Amino acid sequence: MQPVQTISFSADCDNSAPRGSWQSQLSGAIRDPEALLAAAGLDKRWLSGAEGGHQAFEVRVPQAYLSRIKKGDPNDPLLRQVLPLEHETHAVAGYVTDPLEEADHTPAAGLIHKYAARVLMITSGACAINCRYCFRRHFPYEDHAASRAQWGRTLDYLREDDSLIEAILSGGDPLVSSDARLAWLVGELDAIPHLKRLRLHTRLPVVIPDRVDDAMLEWLSNTRLQKVMVLHINHANEIDDSVMKACERLRGVGVTLLNQSVLLRDVNDDVEVLRALSERLFEAGILPYYLHVLDPVAGAAHFDVPDSEAGALHDRLREQLPGFLLPRLVREVPGERAKTPIQA
Numbered sequence: 001m002q003p004v005q006t007i008s009f010s011a012d013c014d015n016s017a018p019r020g021s022w023q024s025q026l027s028g029a030i031r032d033p034e035a036l037l038a039a040a041g042l043d044k045r046w047l048s049g050a051e052g053g054h055q056a057f058e059v060r061v062p063q064a065y066l067s068r069i070k071k072g073d074p075n076d077p078l079l080r081q082v083l084p085l086e087h088e089t090h091a092v093a094g095y096v097t098d099p100l101e102e103a104d105h106t107p108a109a110g111l112i113h114k115y116a117a118r119v120l121m122i123t124s125g126a127c128a129i130n131c132r133y134c135f136r137r138h139f140p141y142e143d144h145a146a147s148r149a150q151w152g153r154t155l156d157y158l159r160e161d162d163s164l165i166e167a168i169l170s171g172g173d174p175l176v177s178s179d180a181r182l183a184w185l186v187g188e189l190d191a192i193p194h195l196k197r198l199r200l201h202t203r204l205p206v207v208i209p210d211r212v213d214d215a216m217l218e219w220l221s222n223t224r225l226q227k228v229m230v231l232h233i234n235h236a237n238e239i240d241d242s243v244m245k246a247c248e249r250l251r252g253v254g255v256t257l258l259n260q261s262v263l264l265r266d267v268n269d270d271v272e273v274l275r276a277l278s279e280r281l282f283e284a285g286i287l288p289y290y291l292h293v294l295d296p297v298a299g300a301a302h303f304d305v306p307d308s309e310a311g312a313l314h315d316r317l318r319e320q321l322p323g324f325l326l327p328r329l330v331r332e333v334p335g336e337r338a339k340t341p342i343q344a
């Protein structure tokens with residue numbers, strides 16, 4: 001299996017978009033630490049630490065997500081996911097810029113083909129939110145911008161490999177791309193007979209729920225492909241009524257909703273917090289799928305929960321939840337053909 005092509009749309013930030021639209025919310029996201037601290041009701045004592053992390057991986061937080069953060073609480077579990085801390089500037093042995101060695105699977109950039117029967121397409125280099133623990137925080141997205149000809153060759157690669165069953169749109173976040181572009185791409189995928197499934201990995205319906213609008217539901221409705229959306233939610237507080245509504249609309253057009261979380265120190269490293277997350281996910285019609293341990297990416301070591309502790313937490317969670325609400329505790333190991341389960 002060899003990846004061959006670049007396939008990346010840039011973010012479709014649109015400063016002329018109607019006020020309140022998802023595009024204007026995307027353009028209007030907070031992009032500097034000082035503004036984030038002010039919006040979170042925190043004083044400037046946090047600023048010097050935040051500036052260093054921001055230089056390495058810029059702050060980005062949309063208003064809809066910000067509105068769920070408790071003001072004046074530096075320990076708020078949603079704030080901790082987006083506020084750079086001084087720890088990010090510390091070099092820690094074993095924490096690297098490409099923890100999953102994806103560069104080895106993307107010699108021509110943009111298309112990652114390391115698992116059987118499915119390929120991952122880097123559909124956008126941008127996100128609506130920048131999560132401090134992101135394993136792609138150092139990914140060279142600028143090397144992955146695609147020309148129209150490259151898009152054509154990428155799709156040829158998918159057409160020519162009839163072992164492929166599933167196309168995965170990832171990023172960045174694929175849903176920062178415009179509906180016109182996504183409708184075109186999904187139409188091209190739809191026409192490849194051996195493809196059965198379309199999977200999207202996205203955080204946008206969570207961080208800007210208005211992204212799930214009529215235009216998006218239209219291209220999702222028009223494809224013959226089975227649709228799976230893997231959301232990324234780490235704490236029950238991320239699911240407010242607007243997220244519930246967005247999930248309901250997605251399910252209404254036949255999208256199967258799954259969730260993957262990352263186990264994060266001081267965010268969700270607690271049995272009761274994880275139990276509440278699974279319960280809340282199910283209320284929103286989302287099945288808990290994976291609970292990942294942290295990928296060792298440079299700048300995120302302060303979020304780490306050791307495997308032994310993660311396994312013990314997961315065992316206690318198993319005692320509290322029915323099996324269908326228990327996410328699989330896994331690690332992604334470079335070179336492995338599937339995720340690796342973690343035992344206590």
Ligand code: SF4
Nearest residue numbers: 127130131134172203
């Ligand atoms: S790829 Fe996902 S985890 Fe990483 S910054 Fe974007 S939304 Fe956050």
